[in-house]
Amino acid sequence: MDCLFCKIVDGAIPARKLYEDDQVVAFHDIGPQAPVHFLVIPKKHIATLHDIGEEDKALLGHIVHTAQRLAREQGCEEGFRVVMNCNEHGGQSVYHIHMHVLGQRQMHWPPG
Ligand code: 5GP
Numbered sequence: 001m002d003c004l005f006c007k008i009v010d011g012a013i014p015a016r017k018l019y020e021d022d023q024v025v026a027f028h029d030i031g032p033q034a035p036v037h038f039l040v041i042p043k044k045h046i047a048t049l050h051d052i053g054e055e056d057k058a059l060l061g062h063i064v065h066t067a068q069r070l071a072r073e074q075g076c077e078e079g080f081r082v083v084m085n086c087n088e089h090g091g092q093s094v095y096h097i098h099m100h101v102l103g104q105r106q107m108h109w110p111p112g
Pocket residue numbers: 004013015016027028029030031032084085091092093094095
């Protein structure tokens with residue numbers, strides 16, 4: 001399958017990994033939008049949030065928990081932002097679900 005993030009999971013494309021287990025990989029974003037900006041992705045290929053099913057609920061919880069744990073490790077005690085862009089209107093550019101974690105600066109609302 002021609003999926004950039006599946007290739008990062010497989011190691012075919014290198015990434016600056018922060019964490020990996022049997023279900024997820026976390027790595028620094030190649031175009032950081034904050035002093036801390038990493039992505040948490042499932043090893044399982046799921047194209048968009050529209051495509052998650054009942055069977056993925058525990059996996060999504062594990063992604064959130066991993067994001068929280070790593071954010072703290074990266075010094076984001078004062079807070080952080082998580083973002084999951086879904087499909088065209090959500091501004092998704094890589095079609096393998098991923099949770100952005102951004103921190104170490106003040107975030108603003110509403111987003112663009
Ligand atoms: P999206 O726009 O789909 O929500 O987020 C995709 C993210 O993946 C972007 O923030 C982009 O910088 C990041 N990205 C795209 N290609 C690569 C890559 O090859 N390596 C890494 N580490 N990040 C990537």
